[in-house]
Amino acid sequence: MGRNAALPAGYERFRVSAGHTPDDTGCGLLHVDMDAFFAAVELRTRPELVDRPVIVAGAGPRSVVTSANYPAREYGVRAAMPVAVARRLCPHGVFLPPTPGLYGEVSKGVMAIFRELTPLVEPLSLDEAFLDVSGALRRLGETPAGIAALIRRRVRAEHGITCSVGVASVKFVAKLASGMAKPDGVLVVPAGQTLEFLHPLPISALWGVGRKTEESLRRLGLATVADIAVAPLPRLRKAVGNASAEHLHALAHGRDERGVVVGSPEKSLGAEHTFDTDQREPRVLERELLRLAERVAASLRRRGLRGRTVSIKVRFADFRTITRSRTLPSATDVARVIHATAVVLLTEAAAGADVRLLGVRVEGLTGEAEPEQLTFDQPAPRWRDAEVAADVARSKFGAAAVRPASLLGGNPDPSRGNPEPGETLGQETATAQLKPPAPRTTGRF
Numbered sequence: 001m002g003r004n005a006a007l008p009a010g011y012e013r014f015r016v017s018a019g020h021t022p023d024d025t026g027c028g029l030l031h032v033d034m035d036a037f038f039a040a041v042e043l044r045t046r047p048e049l050v051d052r053p054v055i056v057a058g059a060g061p062r063s064v065v066t067s068a069n070y071p072a073r074e075y076g077v078r079a080a081m082p083v084a085v086a087r088r089l090c091p092h093g094v095f096l097p098p099t100p101g102l103y104g105e106v107s108k109g110v111m112a113i114f115r116e117l118t119p120l121v122e123p124l125s126l127d128e129a130f131l132d133v134s135g136a137l138r139r140l141g142e143t144p145a146g147i148a149a150l151i152r153r154r155v156r157a158e159h160g161i162t163c164s165v166g167v168a169s170v171k172f173v174a175k176l177a178s179g180m181a182k183p184d185g186v187l188v189v190p191a192g193q194t195l196e197f198l199h200p201l202p203i204s205a206l207w208g209v210g211r212k213t214e215e216s217l218r219r220l221g222l223a224t225v226a227d228i229a230v231a232p233l234p235r236l237r238k239a240v241g242n243a244s245a246e247h248l249h250a251l252a253h254g255r256d257e258r259g260v261v262v263g264s265p266e267k268s269l270g271a272e273h274t275f276d277t278d279q280r281e282p283r284v285l286e287r288e289l290l291r292l293a294e295r296v297a298a299s300l301r302r303r304g305l306r307g308r309t310v311s312i313k314v315r316f317a318d319f320r321t322i323t324r325s326r327t328l329p330s331a332t333d334v335a336r337v338i339h340a341t342a343v344v345l346l347t348e349a350a351a352g353a354d355v356r357l358l359g360v361r362v363e364g365l366t367g368e369a370e371p372e373q374l375t376f377d378q379p380a381p382r383w384r385d386a387e388v389a390a391d392v393a394r395s396k397f398g399a400a401a402v403r404p405a406s407l408l409g410g411n412p413d414p415s416r417g418n419p420e421p422g423e424t425l426g427q428e429t430a431t432a433q434l435k436p437p438a439p440r441t442t443g444r445f
Contacts, residue, residue, distance in 0.1 A: 008201070031130055033166075033178045038066050038067030039055070077090050109158065120135070269365070278356050308327055308332075312345045314355055346358075
């Protein structure tokens with residue numbers, strides 16, 4: 001079962017309707033999921049397209065679908081599908097380019113609504129989050145289903161998009177329920193009917209059951225969640241290993257001890273780019289690494305983070321993918337340092353090879369700045385000062401206001417392949433070069 005699972009036969013009794021709300025006593029966990037988020041955000045300013053199949057995707061030949069509205073999904077179009085396949089399935093669909101920065105802005109507004117209702121919010125991505133509303137019921141004078149309805153009303157009124165909500169007593173059941181509630185609905189799984197809800201579902205409904213695990217379980221004749229629940233643990237362990245067997249057995253009995261995690265620290269930040277045509281020219285690859293390092297460093301500084309380990313991801317023309325990493329002497333948020341390390345890693349791992357995708361990631365994140373070693377010798381250029389100044393200029397005058405000189409003069413991969421949501425597209429002409437400020441000196445030591 002995928003993220004947006006159709007409502008199985010006989011499950012209407014769990015859906016909230018005008019005259020029917022299942023018993024939500026003890027169901028303090030909500031999973032809220034925006035409906036076709038990126039497409040819905042784009043359609044706010046294009047109401048004439050609402051009933052037509054709309055697909056949000058980049059323009060490059062290797063681009064993939066970012067989002068598809070529900071009319072487009074009727075033709076089999078799905079997120080992450082190659083655009084060429086989407087065009088074959090839905091030749092009369094309307095293809096819209098992603099709007100940089102817009103989705104993050106809307107996401108922040110939606111998450112702010114959640115946090116007004118309860119401080120216990122765990123975002124999973126831009127368009128979905130878990131909420132624990134158990135402690136907010138008395139303050140708001142609402143039931144869990146009532147809070148779900150309030151969320152849907154406010155998201156629609158304030159942001160012009162719809163969302164679906166799953167209400168349950170455990171996290172993974174709430175997430176299943178939100179998928180079945182789509183589009184624009186609420187599904188409540190009463191605490192006392194959790195097993196009644198779970199057991200008829202296919203084994204793929206359980207978290208942790210991917211294609212290979214499903215194949216292993218089906219070889220044992222296990223097809224439904226109920227089959228997992230009654231299977232002897234030794235038999236499950238033999239099929240999928242000890243840890244997975246214990247995990248799936250607990251879920252099949254409706255047990256999920258995880259609570260909503262607030263402010264879970266980010267472990268890494270990264271960016272990647274797929275080239276429209278395979279690249280092996282070092283100059284092109286190094287420029288793309290610089291572009292990615294700039295994005296990652298800016299994200300780190302916005303969050304007040306630094307990282308100790310720089311890693312790269314390389315996908316070759318034959319789709320073989322490797323990662324390489326190096327730990328730095330001290331944590332950094334400086335693009336120049338990240339880029340220099342990434343270039344060394346790329347040279348060591350992939351010199352002369354045809355490259356399809358490049359990625360840069362910084363790991364080992366910390367919010368604490370490490371002390372800087374001072375010297376009486378000629379000081380090195382203060383690149384971080386320059387990059388912080390560039391951040392300020394970009395925030396006032398746009399993303400293209402300041403960029404490194406080596407990124408001037410056009411883009412060797414003009415369509416930019418598959419931009420991540422929020423990536424700056426289009427304008428590539430800089431209005432200023434990035435130069436380190438002159439070292440500051442004083443007359444006293």
